[in-house]
Amino acid sequence: MTIEQYWEGFIELFPEYQNKTYEAWSFGVDEDKLATLVRKGEKTATTSGYSSYRVENEKLPQVGEVSIVLNKAGEPQCIIEITHIYQVPFNEVSERHAYLEGEGDKSLNYWKKAHIAFFEPYYQSLGLNFDESEIMVCEEFKVLYV
Known part of the structure; x- marks a missing residue:
């Protein structure tokens, strides 16, 4: 099924979203x-790094934005x-947020290790240095349609 067909199926059930724009992306x-x-x-x-939005010239996410989550294919x-x-410094991300991310054992310790392993090389690829005082953009979302 194409992204457009998926969106059309969603709109049939939730017509109040028909004028919304959306982006399709994968984690x-x-x-x-x-x-x-x-x-x-x-x-x-x-969670995403605030500095990456500036470097990649992307707008910050906003409450109410809708996205189609894609798989690897x-x-x-x-x-x-x-x-x-x-927004919060990396070293101030809460246990609650780590739990909501739903990965590993859902602990803050797991979250920190996994995210340092991601952000250090990612920031380096952007020509930036990552440290634990970096500002993070923390998003919470709900599933509208599966």
Whole structure:
């Protein structure tokens, strides 16, 4: 099924979203596993680095934005809507947020290790240095359609 067909199926059930714009994307690491966690409702949050938006010339996410989450093959898996966004230094991300990310054992310790392993090389690829005082963009979302 194409992204457009998936969106059309969603709009048939939720016509109030017909004038919304959306983006289709996959999570940066282990797209299939993370998409599955979202579909199951185990992953309801994600984190990105504030500095990356500036370097990649992208706009910051906003509450109410709708996205189609894709798997590694680019196939639609679900539609989500951002419900809450806040910014906090990496070293101040809460246990609650780590739990909502739904990965590993859902602990803050696991979250920190996994995210340092992701952000250090990612920031380096952008010509930036990552440290634990970096501002993070923390998003919470809900699944609208599977």
